[in-house]
Amino acid sequence: MRETETPDHLITAAASAYAYPLLVKQLLVNSLSVRADQEITYRGELRYTFAAFHRRVGQLANALASLGVRAGSTVAVMDWDTHRYLESYFAIPMMGATIFTVNVRISAQQIAYTLNDARADVLIVNSEFLPVLEAIRGELKHVREVIVASDDTPMPSTSFAIAGEYEQLVSSMPEDFAFEDFDENTRAAIFYTTGTTGDPKGVCYSHRQIVLHTLATATTLCSPRTGQRLHRDDVYMPITPMFHVLAWGMPYIAVMLGLKIVLPGRYQPDTLLHLKKTERVTFSHCVPTILQMLLDAAARDAHDLSGWTMIIGGSALSPSMCRAALEQGIDVFAGYGMSETGPVAALSQFAPDVATAGIDESVRKRCMTGRPVPMVELRVVDAQMNDVPRDGRAQGEIVLRSPYLTPGYHNKPEASEALWEGGYLHTQDVAVMTPDGYVQIVDRIKDVIKTGGEWVSSIEIEALINELHGVEESAVIGVQDERWGERPKALIVLRPHATLDAQAVRAHLLGHADAKRISRYAVPEAERVIFVAAIPKTSVGKIDKKLLRQRFE
Amino acid sequence: MRETETPDHLITAAASAYAYPLLVKQLLVNSLSVRADQEITYRGELRYTFAAFHRRVGQLANALASLGVRAGSTVAVMDWDTHRYLESYFAIPMMGATIFTVNVRISAQQIAYTLNDARADVLIVNSEFLPVLEAIRGELKHVREVIVASDDTPMPSTSFAIAGEYEQLVSSMPEDFAFEDFDENTRAAIFYTTGTTGDPKGVCYSHRQIVLHTLATATTLCSPRTGQRLHRDDVYMPITPMFHVLAWGMPYIAVMLGLKIVLPGRYQPDTLLHLKKTERVTFSHCVPTILQMLLDAAARDAHDLSGWTMIIGGSALSPSMCRAALEQGIDVFAGYGMSETGPVAALSQFAPDVATAGIDESVRKRCMTGRPVPMVELRVVDAQMNDVPRDGRAQGEIVLRSPYLTPGYHNKPEASEALWEGGYLHTQDVAVMTPDGYVQIVDRIKDVIKTGGEWVSSIEIEALINELHGVEESAVIGVQDERWGERPKALIVLRPHATLDAQAVRAHLLGHADAKRISRYAVPEAERVIFVAAIPKTSVGKIDKKLLRQRFE
Known part of the structure; x- marks a missing residue:
């Protein structure tokens, strides 16, 4: 081996060379250069350009700085999808502070918990949420300043000392703010996930993560030849609340690409459909419930939904809803991710050969x-x-590595370690994978039944049992078994007057096993098929398998 | 200010969390997952899948390791555009070593200089280049091992001790190689720029730079609604040599997106046009000279060039060539960058309103x-x-910041400092910019004339002088002037029998100044308009302005 003066594998930088950190502010640079006249509108009522947006980001930063916000501060936002939220997405992180996007749908108690856990010291709050804050006022430990955002609605009376109204405060400020460079691993945002158990957990996003998520997701979304894609002439409107996982990263992508952005405020089907038409919206993302609402409203009032590309996430897109959306001219497809993953991990964009394979295959994919x-x-x-x-059949847990996964929960070291056990992020989603890389989730890992060395999806068995005439609903859980580790146990609620016995259920499932649709291990023994009057549910209406497991332990 | 236990602006990572470094190997991961069966072909003669490509990258790494290549080693490649080059683009950096892409078009002396300066210890060389190596054998200070790549052509006799033939060496190796993680700022590649003066300068690219260039450029290329774009169904064939600035980063983009890749070997118009047809190539990039060659060959033999997207770089795309290419159905557009910039800094993709503005505006843009x-x-x-x-008129130097600019030249601290003076990379290109962000280069900074506080493009004045009847060619340089700093001096070669005097030249230019097309400062005094028999040229046929400036100093 030869000797060298400096290690050859690192590059010597000039002293003056700019070490470009990946910061949120850089997502704005290109749009300001090439699309400064592009529009951002709040409900079609307020309208300004990207150039004006940039000036308002400077004004908001000055307003926050005047209230003591510094690098390291945490500013919480409680608002609907507004231009204010978009300004906050940029101004707060660009100051080196953290934007805390508060989930306004959780309980007041949980909001109090998250505000305290995140140590939010300044709050930007839509006046509609003041009553919620009022209710938890005594519990808030760190909030120093409250900015109220009001859309000309009468301000509710409040016992908080208000620092000012958002618009008045911002518009009175100077436009120039010196956004400094800092470490790209600086925290930019925090959001709380609410699992079924325990306190909400804070998931943090660094500037580096946000920028890399923006670039990788934009590349993916823009890359198909046609269909299920985003392009520079799209008009973007979020229909996933902007508090939620930084609205899937899409507002950052829309700003980077210089798209026209439409912010719809609170989600009301009529408003959304009106904006779709008047602002010519072409790209959105939402959960299945919202899509169903839009389809229903459109059917009722004969709205034209064609030319709308829509990513569906949050929960599974059903084939029937997908088909209904396609029939309305919506280019709809599923996306996969969670708060911990940035979020976008997978998208159901077509493989090259799917587009021509017919409507059934299109819906399936x-x-x-x-x-x-x-x-x-x-x-x-x-x-x-x-x-x-x-092979599309073997089940396992989805584990991930990517440049934008959360490295851990805020102040939850044990949960963080469990999340990252073995150096991969554990999603707790059980899935199968096809040879061409399509992933299909079949269950949550805690609900999957590990029997005889195989993983059996409880959801899959339930679906097969539910095919049987007379079955109202069913729940399948794993119960301990000395020989097999676990064995499936099926609880079945029959419709009134229906007759069905365990042997008939077994025979039905064994038929599917013979046809290789499920493993033989998936068929419960007759004594483990029981008929019950009702199945317990959680507060959000899901089968409470945790309770069932405890009951049958 | 409140006290905190840990700084709130940094995120606490779980001990097991994977700190994802941006490494070249990760550009492969997705393609292997979703497009493992995609094709890579060398001239249509050799053909394998991405899955096989991945195995061969492992084999090449094992072959190189067996020759002592380690993290920190530099492996030089001298080859045409082959599957071997693509394998080297990945295997060498993925080992933590540096790929040195040798410019095979420069002189043997310059090749010797660059091989020594880069301290290349292992060489992969196409047998066609062995005679060049032979000629400089005595000067090579570091080369330990030579791998010869041969396309079944008879191997030239050589005095080098050959470690093996590429294909034999690679195919005999095991496929598994443990590509470790390392610092993303590790040097991945080095390439030498040859300026008009001085020794070639080594430009280094780190893994981080390559990955970010890949993501940002892919986003840009994929983002237009239609036209001047790349998509996942494109078939990619480089026609810029792969030794050149990592062929504009395109091979990495093609691999990341899982495109079919066609490697054409040495550039011969007939071969390129044949591959375009048989392999259904849809996306390429080249210099104007090559485009002209293709247009000529296609006109001669009535080839169909339609459906081909082509980025033109290296030197300016002329309107007449652009129009000719468009007429052949080539979606042609200009790109801008240099070795030091990664390279892609700008692309002449349309602004939203250009597409419909007619053919003249299309060509212009x-x-x-x-x-x-x-x-x-x-x-x-x-x-x-x-x-x-x-305003499209005011001239200045293009300076840049981006996440993939070289932080400095290899072992050239002074040149590196000059490159980065003031924290921006100085391109030495003088340009104007329009309100919607279009950049147009008007001159090189060393040729621009700084007079009366204004920058005057020498090329612009030359073009106006050349409009005059009787002018064969002209050169305009800046000469020192006590009052104005510099003043333009025009040298004019007349056609045989033409008559023209300095006053006529001045009158013509003053007319353009009156019409506000140039500054009045751009018009040389009569005594600075001189007629000469010939204008000196450099070895590549460009006007030698450096020599002219020395002569008139």
């Missing part, structure tokens, strides 16, 4: 969980972290 | 230098680093 996006290493693994065969 | 791409801060500044007005 659009409803799948998706295919991983560039830079994301998505594995489906067994309990020993070995990849399961990519 | 396609031939402009371009519009900056996302993440690139492109400024046009005066000597005090103030932005010049974006």
Whole structure:
């Protein structure tokens, strides 16, 4: 080996060379250069250009600085989808502070918990949410300043000392603010996930993560030849609340690409459909419930939904809803991710040969969980972290690596370690994978039944049982078994006057096993098929399997 | 200010969390997951899948490791555009070593200089280049091992001890290689620029730079609604040599997006046109000379060039060539960058309103230098680093910041400092900028004439002089002037029997000044308009302005 003066594998930088950190502010640079006249509108009522947006970001930063916000501060936002939210997405992180996007749909108690846990010291709050804040006032430990945002509605009376009204405060400020450079690993945002158990957990996003998520997701979304894609002439309107996982990263992508942005305020089907028409919206994303609302409203009032590209996430897109949306001319497809993953991990964009394969195959593929996006290493693994065969049948947990996964929960070291066990982020989603990289989630890992060395999806067995005439609903859980580790136990609620016995259920399932649609291990023994009057549900209406497992332990 | 236990602005990572470094190997992950069966072909003669490509990258790494290549080693490649080159683009950096892409078009002396300067210890060389190596054998200081790549042609006799033939060496190796993680700022590649003066300068690219260039450029290329774009169904064939600035980053983009890749070997118009047809190539990039060659060959033999998207760089795309290419159905547009910039800094993709503005405007916009791409801060500044007005007329130097600019030249600290003076990379290109972000280069900074506080483009004055009847060619340089700093001096070669005097030249230019097409400062005094028999040229046929300036100093 030869000797060298300096290690040859690192590059010597000039002293004056700019070490470009990946910061949120840089997502704005190109749009300001090439699309400064592009529009941003709040409900079609307020309208300004990207150039004006940039000036308002400077004004908001000055307003926040005047209230003591500094690098390291946390500013919480409670608002509907407004131009104010978009300004906050940029101004707050660009100051080196953290934007805390408060989930306004959780309970007041949970909001209090998250505001305290995040140590939010300044609050930007839509006046509609003042009563909620009022209710938890005594519990808030860190909030120093409250800015109220009001759309000309009468301001509710409040006992908070208000620092000012958002618009008045911002518009009175100077436009220039010196946004300094800092470490790209600086925290830019925090959002709380609410699992079924325990306190909400804070998920943090750094500037580096946000920028890389923006670039990788934009590349994926823009790359198809045609269909299920985003392009520079699209008009973007979020229909996933902007408090939620930074609205899937889409507002940052829309700003980077210089798209026209339409902010719809509170989600009301009529307003959304009106804006779709008047502002010529072409690209949105939402949960299935909202899509159904839009389809219903459109059917009622004969709205034209064609030319709308829509990513569906949050929960599974059903084939029937997908078909209904396609019939309305919506280019609809599923996306996969969670708060911890940035969020976009996979998108159900077509493989090259799907587009021409007919409507049934199109619907089937659009409803799948998706295919991983560039830079994301998505594995489906067994309990020993070995990849399961990519045969569309073998089940395993989805584990991930990507440049924008959260490195851990805020102040929850044990949960953080569990999330990252073995160096991969554990999604707790159980899935199968096809040879061409399509992923399909079949269950949550805590609900999957591990029996005889195989993983059996409880949801899959339930669906098969529900096919039987006379079944109202069913729940399948794993119960401990000395020989097999676990065995499935099926609880079945019959419709009035229906007759069905355990042997008939077994015979039905064994038929599916013979046809290789499920494993034989998935068929419960007759004594583990029981008929019940009702199945317990959680507060959001899901089957409470945790309770069932406790009951049958 | 409140006290906190840990700084709130940084995110606490779980001990097991994977700190994802931006490494070249990750550009492969997604394609292997979703397009493992995609094709890579060398001239249509050899053909394998992405899955096989991945295995061969492992084999090449094992072959190189067996020759002592380690993290920190430099492996030089001298080859045409082959599957071997693509394998080297990945295997060498993925080992933590540096790929040195040798410019095979420069002189043997310059090749020797660059091999020594880069301390290349292993060489992969196409047998066609062995005679060149032979000629400089005595001067090579570091080369330990030579791998010869041969396309079944008879191997030239050589005095080098050959470690093996590429294909034999690679195919005999195991496929698994443990590509470790390392610092994303590790050097991945080095390439030498050959300026008009001095020794070639080594430009380094880190893994981080390559990955960010890939993401940002892919986003830009994929984002237009239609036209001047790349998409996942494109078939990619480089026609810029792969030794050149990592062929504009396109091979990495093609691999990341899982495109079919066609490697044409040595550039022969017939082969290129044949591959375009048989392999259904849809996306390429080249210099104007090559485009002209293709247009000529196609005209001769009636080839169909339609459905081919082509980026033109290296030198300016002329309107007449652009129009000719458009007439052949080539979607042609200009790109801007240099070795030091990664390279892509700007692309002449249409602004939203250009597509419908007619053929003349289309040609004009396609031939402009371009519009900056996302993440690139492109400024046009005066000597005090103030932005010049974006009016399409005010001239200044293009300076840049982006996440993939070289931080400095290899072992050239003074040149590196000059490159980065004031914290921006100085391109030495003088340009104007329009309000909607189009950049047009008007001159090189060393040729621009600084007079009366204004910058005057020598090329612009030359073009106006050349309009005059009787002018064969002209050269305009700046000469020192006590009052004005510099003043333009015009040298004119007349056609045989032409008559023209200095006053007529001045009158012509003053007419253009009256029409506000040039500044009045741009018009040389009569005594600075001189007629000469010939204008000296450099070895590549450009006007030798350096020599002219020395002569008239």
